[in-house]
Amino acid sequence: MIRFSHASKRYPGGYDALQDINFHLAPGEMAFLTGHSGAGKSTLLKLIALIERASRGQVIVNGQNLAKIPRRKIPYHRRNVGMIFQDHQLLFDRTVFDNVALPLVISGLSHHEIGKKVRASLDKVGLLNKERAYPITLSGGEQQRVGIARAVVNKPPLLLADEPTGNLDPELSREIMSIFEQFSQVGVTVLIASHDIDLITHLPYRVLTLKNARLSNDSGSHSSQTAGQY
Amino acid sequence: MGNWLHTYLLRHLQVFFYSLGQLTRSPLSLLMTSAVIGIALALPTGLHIILKNMQNISGDLDSAAQISLFLKKSTSDAQAQQLIQQLKGMPQIKKINYISREQALQEFKRLSGFGNALKALEKNPLPAVIVVQPSLSQSNALSNTAATQQLLEQLQNKPYVDIAQLDMQWVKRLYTIMDIIRRGVIILSALLALAVLLVIGNTIRLAIQNRRDEIVIIKLIGGTDTFIRRPFLYTGFWYGLFGGLIALLLVMTSLLLLSDPIEALTQSYESRFSMQIIDFNSTVWLIGGSILLGLSGSWVAVERHLREIEPT
Ligand SMILES: Nc1ncnc2c1ncn2[C@@H]1O[C@H](COP(=O)(O)OP(=O)(O)OP(=O)(O)O)[C@@H](O)[C@H]1O
Ligand SMILES: [Mg+2]
Numbered sequence: 001m002i003r004f005s006h007a008s009k010r011y012p013g014g015y016d017a018l019q020d021i022n023f024h025l026a027p028g029e030m031a032f033l034t035g036h037s038g039a040g041k042s043t044l045l046k047l048i049a050l051i052e053r054a055s056r057g058q059v060i061v062n063g064q065n066l067a068k069i070p071r072r073k074i075p076y077h078r079r080n081v082g083m084i085f086q087d088h089q090l091l092f093d094r095t096v097f098d099n100v101a102l103p104l105v106i107s108g109l110s111h112h113e114i115g116k117k118v119r120a121s122l123d124k125v126g127l128l129n130k131e132r133a134y135p136i137t138l139s140g141g142e143q144q145r146v147g148i149a150r151a152v153v154n155k156p157p158l159l160l161a162d163e164p165t166g167n168l169d170p171e172l173s174r175e176i177m178s179i180f181e182q183f184s185q186v187g188v189t190v191l192i193a194s195h196d197i198d199l200i201t202h203l204p205y206r207v208l209t210l211k212n213a214r215l216s217n218d219s220g221s222h223s224s225q226t227a228g229q230y
Numbered sequence: 231m232g233n234w235l236h237t238y239l240l241r242h243l244q245v246f247f248y249s250l251g252q253l254t255r256s257p258l259s260l261l262m263t264s265a266v267i268g269i270a271l272a273l274p275t276g277l278h279i280i281l282k283n284m285q286n287i288s289g290d291l292d293s294a295a296q297i298s299l300f301l302k303k304s305t306s307d308a309q310a311q312q313l314i315q316q317l318k319g320m321p322q323i324k325k326i327n328y329i330s331r332e333q334a335l336q337e338f339k340r341l342s343g344f345g346n347a348l349k350a351l352e353k354n355p356l357p358a359v360i361v362v363q364p365s366l367s368q369s370n371a372l373s374n375t376a377a378t379q380q381l382l383e384q385l386q387n388k389p390y391v392d393i394a395q396l397d398m399q400w401v402k403r404l405y406t407i408m409d410i411i412r413r414g415v416i417i418l419s420a421l422l423a424l425a426v427l428l429v430i431g432n433t434i435r436l437a438i439q440n441r442r443d444e445i446v447i448i449k450l451i452g453g454t455d456t457f458i459r460r461p462f463l464y465t466g467f468w469y470g471l472f473g474g475l476i477a478l479l480l481v482m483t484s485l486l487l488l489s490d491p492i493e494a495l496t497q498s499y500e501s502r503f504s505m506q507i508i509d510f511n512s513t514v515w516l517i518g519g520s521i522l523l524g525l526s527g528s529w530v531a532v533e534r535h536l537r538e539i540e541p542t
Pocket of ligand 1: 011012013015016017035036037038039040041042044195542
C-alpha cells in the first residue's frame with residue numbers, strides 16, 4: 001500500500017528531515033510511527049499525502065509513484081488518503097454534520113447519499129447524537145473523533161493519523177486506538193505517528209522508529225520481506 | 231447521466247445561494263461595497279444616456295435647419311413677393327421669413343456697429359434674403375435630412391435666387407462637441423470599470439484571507455481549485471449584480487430629477503423631444519456588464535491568491 005524506497009526530504013533551507021527511508025506497508029496493515037520530537041514523523045506522513053514532495057528516492061502509494069502526480073491531480077490523490085490531525089483541523093463555523101460531510105460534498109455526492117454516509121461515519125465514532133453541535137462545544141476527544149469520522153467518511157483505503165492522541169488522557173487514547181483497530185480489521189491500511197511509547201508498546205502492532213531523520217528500527221520486518229510482491 | 235447533471239446543477243445552486251447567505255451575514259459591508267460599485271457605474275451610464283438623448287435632440291435640429299435664399303441684387307421687392315407666393319404653395323415649406331435689402335441693412339447696422347462706415351457707401355451692398363423653414367415629417371430624422379437636401383436643390387434653381395444656403399454650421403459644431411463627449415465617456419467608462427475590477431478584486435482578496443484556514447482544510451481533504459474557487463466567483467457575481475442594481479437606481483433617480491427642467495428647456499426650441507430615462511438595452515448592458523466585472527474581478531483575485539494558500 002505504501003512503499004518508501006531511498007526516500008529523502010530536504011526542506012528549503014537545507015535541513016534534512018528524512019534521509020534514505022525504506023519500508024513497505026501492506027494493504028490492511030496497521031503500524032505506528034514513532035521517534036523523538038523533530039525526528040521526521042510528520043514529514044513522513046506529509047510525503048504520503050503529497051503535502052510535501054520527496055527530494056530524492058521514491059514514494060509509492062496504492063501502486064502510484066507520487067512524483068508522477070501533477071499539482072492539479074493532488075486533490076484526487078488526497079481523497080484516497082484519510083488524514084487525521086493533532087489539531088483536528090475542523091471548520092468551527094459549521095456543524096459536526098457539515099464538517100464530516102465536507103469530503104463527500106467535495107466529491108460531488110448527492111444530498112441523500114451524503115446524509116446516509118455521514119450518519120454511518122458518526123455512528124462508528126459514537127457521535128451520532130452530536131451531529132447538530134458545533135465543534136467548539138465539544139471536548140478534545142470528541143473533536144478528535146469528528147476528525148476521524150471525516151477522514152473515514154468516504155472509505156479511503158489508507159488512513160494516516162498524526163499524534164491523534166496528543167493531549168488526551170490514557171483512557172480516551174485507548175478508545176481512539178480501538179477505533180483505528182476496527183478500521184484496520186475491515187481492510188484499511190493505518191499508519192499512526194505517535195510518541196506515546198506506553199500506549200504503542202502495549203499494542204500488538206508493527207512499530208517504525210525514526211531517529212535523526214533515519215529509520216532506526218522496524219519491528220515488523222515480515223512485511224519488509226514480502227515487500228517485493230506488492 | 232441525467233442524474234449526474236442534476237446533482238451537478240444542484241451543487242452549483244447550493245453554492246450560489248450559500249455565497250449569497252454568507253454575504254447577507256454582514257449586510258453593511260455588502261451594501262457599502264455594492265454602493266461603491268454602483269456609484270462608479272452610474273456615472274458613465276448616466277452620461278451615456280444623456281448623450282443618447284442629445285443625439286435625439288440634434289436629430290430633430292438637423293432636419294429643422296433653415297435655408298437662406300440670397301436674392302440677386304437686381305430683384306425688386308415686387309419680384310421677391312412673387313417668389314414668396316410661389317414658395318408658399320410648396321408643401322415642403324413650413325414657414326417663410328422675408329428680409330428686404332433695407333431691413334438687412336438696418337439689422338446689420340444695429341448688430342455690427344459699422345453704421346458710419348456703411349454710410350460712406352453709396353449703394354446698399356446687402357442682398358435681400360428669404361429664410362425658409364422646411365416642414366418636418368413627424369417620424370424620421372434621417373429622411374428629413376434627405377428631404378431638406380432635396381428642397382435646397384429645388385430652391386437653388388428658382389428665379390431671382392442667387393445663392394441657396396443650408397444653415398448647418400452649428401449642427402456640425404454640435405456633432406463635434408458630442409463626439410468629444412462620447413470619447414470622454416468611453417475613457418471614463420474604461421477607467422471606472424477598472425476601478426470596479428480593483429474594488430471587487432480587493433474585496434475578494436480579503437474574503438480569501440479571512441477564510442484561509444477553511445481553504446487549507448478543504449485542500450487537505452482533497453478539494454480541487456475549481457471547488458474552492460466557486461464560492462468566491464459567485465460572491466463576485468453577487469457584488470456585480472447588487473452594484474449594477476444600485477447603479478440603475480441612481481441613474482434612474484438622477485435622470486428623473488433632471489428630466490423636468492430639460493424638457494422645459496427643449497420645449498422653448500419647439501422640439502418634440504421628451505426625455506428618455508433608460509431603455510431596456512442599456513439596462514441589460516449595465517447589469518450584464520456589472521456582473522461580468524464582478525466575475526472577472528473575483529477570478530483575477532482567486533487566481534492570484536489561491537495558489538499561495540497551501541497546507542504545510
Ligand atoms: N516546512 C519546513 N521547513 C523547514 N524545516 C521543517 C519544515 N517542517 C519541518 N521542518 C523540520 O524538519 C524536522 C522534522 O520535522 P517533523 O515535523 O517531521 O518532526 P516530528 O517528528 O513530527 O516532530 P514532533 O514529534 O515534534 O511533531 C524538524 O527539525 C523541523 O524543524
Ligand atoms: Mg509532528
